[in-house]
Amino acid sequence: MLPTGVSIALPDGYAAFVHPRSGLAARCGVALVNAPGTVDAGYRGEIKVIVVNLDPRESVRFERFDRIAQLVVQQVEKVRFHEVAELPGSARAEGGFGSTGGHASVDGAEGQITHGGNSYASVVSDREGQ
């Protein structure tokens, strides 16, 4: 986990996301373990970058002022979830995990997601306060 020396105070309703740098990935095989890392608006600690070197041969060394990641600040919605019996329809429906092709399908991806024999509850959300 690399320190950045940077702490921020985001306004409520915003979050910052620690994204990898494509140059570092392409040249050194360095990725972020938790990409993108989420910095909550209320977080006042130092922003840290959790890196992994995926290059099986070369080690990588970082020095002060190296640019190791990039921070994207975004407005985020606060939503309230409501449990419902049925979700509204959509063109994609339950298709996912490679359902549109382009690579080998994931085993069992077409099956329903279950937990302890029960389907997960269906929920819809709306913006908080609406």
Ligand SMILES: O=c1ccn([C@H]2C[C@H](O)[C@@H](COP(=O)(O)OP(=O)(O)OP(=O)(O)O)O2)c(=O)[nH]1
């Ligand atoms: O790449 C990251 C991800 C997170 N953080 C900081 C800011 C964030 O607000 C805090 C908590 O992150 P997160 O919510 O992802 O961690 P958690 O594992 O859910 O821990 P917590 O229970 O503290 O929320 O850690 C970083 O500095 N870098």
